[in-house]
Amino acid sequence: MRWESGRTRSIDDGITWVDPHVHIMPPRRMAGLVRWVKKFTPGFPIGEDITAEDILRNLRDSEIPYFFNLVFPLWEEETADLNRFNRDICAGIPEAIPFGSVHIETPDKEAETRRCIEEYGFVGMKLHPFAQRFPAFGPEMRPMFEVLNEHRRPLLVHTGFDVFYGMYMDLEEMEAVIRDYPDMQLVAVHALFPRFELAHRLLSEYPNFWLDMTNSISCMRLYEDIVSVSDDVPPMATSLEVDDVKENYGDFFRLFEDFPRRIMYGTDFPVGFGYHPALLDDLKFFALGREAEEAMLNGTVQELLARCGFPDLLSSLS
Numbered sequence: 595m596r597w598e599s600g601r602t603r604s605i606d607d608g609i610t611w612v613d614p615h616v617h618i619m620p621p622r623r624m625a626g627l628v629r630w631v632k633k634f635t636p637g638f639p640i641g642e643d644i645t646a647e648d649i650l651r652n653l654r655d656s657e658i659p660y661f662f663n664l665v666f667p668l669w670e671e672e673t674a675d676l677n678r679f680n681r682d683i684c685a686g687i688p689e690a691i692p693f694g695s696v697h698i699e700t701p702d703k704e705a706e707t708r709r710c711i712e713e714y715g716f717v718g719m720k721l722h723p724f725a726q727r728f729p730a731f732g733p734e735m736r737p738m739f740e741v742l743n744e745h746r747r748p749l750l751v752h753t754g755f756d757v758f759y760g761m762y763m764d765l766e767e768m769e770a771v772i773r774d775y776p777d778m779q780l781v782a783v784h785a786l787f788p789r790f791e792l793a794h795r796l797l798s799e800y801p802n803f804w805l806d807m808t809n810s811i812s813c814m815r816l817y818e819d820i821v822s823v824s825d826d827v828p829p830m831a832t833s834l835e836v837d838d839v840k841e842n843y844g845d846f847f848r849l850f851e852d853f854p855r856r857i858m859y860g861t862d863f864p865v866g867f868g869y870h871p872a873l874l875d876d877l878k879f880f881a882l883g884r885e886a887e888e889a890m891l892n893g894t895v896q897e898l899l900a901r902c903g904f905p906d907l908l909s910s911l912s
């Protein structure tokens with residue numbers, strides 16, 4: 595059952611799952627997000643009126659001891675309020691690690707980023723260029739990169755699923771940013787799905803580059819289900835970019851062989867491919883081995899936080 599919360603921690607020898615990709619947002623934004631997901635996921639069981647309490651109850655049922663809470667403004671006027679919202683709500687949730695965001699029209703991105711990092715105590719920032727509808731790595735965003743680089747902090751950016759979104763990301767511009775800000779830790783959320791060959795090259799060249807496999811693991815499992823049934827791909831699966839997945843198939847597995855400690859596994863909860871037990875099942879489907887699973891479920895996040903100056907943030911895990 596994909597849409598049921600429940601224990602995950604004890605399922606596999608007590609490996610704890612720190613989720614680096616959760617969305618608790620203000621009610622109006624949660625409703626919008628759920629409405630959007632319902633458009634392309636028939637039978638999506640979450641209501642538009644889902645509350646922070648509902649989300650938190652599910653996370654606690656699944657024994658997720660820590661999670662990154664991600665927000666992103668859809669227009670500039672919302673930016674400061676949304677960052678304050680994340681500060682305030684996460685202050686009351688011991689498990690939550692808040693991230694800030696800016697909009698391309700935010701007039702002083704350096705000031706907003708400094709407020710998030712220096713005043714609110716956020717670990718890092720997040721951008722969703724396809725939902726926010728602006729390029730994440732253009733020159734306008736560099737004032738934010740400067741602050742993150744100065745503080746050695748992470749930037750989480752949605753990458754991949756271009757066909758699904760009908761949008762395009764300038765990956766050369768992204769690489770220039772990774773190179774120009776070597777102390778900023780760039781986490782490619784969704785791991786450039788399905789450009790795993792490129793992901794592998796970037797991991798081998800840049801120590802400040804990381805992957806988050808949110809949704810990508812479930813999509814690869816869906817791909818396996820499709821190809822095992824037939825060579826013909828159903829029309830609904832076209833946004834899976836099947837031909838590109840085929841080309842990148844070997845590199846998907848090479849990622850875990852060569853860089854297990856640079857890959858994390860988030861969920862997009864509550865708007866991803868299911869609740870935590872089902873998503874853990876999707877990971878286990880690939881039988882990557884205990885070392886890789888442990889790294890993806892918590893080791894990589896711990897390493898990222900240690901590199902950013904928070905070696906003790908996940909204190910209850912050690």
Ligand SMILES: [Zn+2]
Binds near residue numbers: 615617
């Ligand atoms: Zn997300």
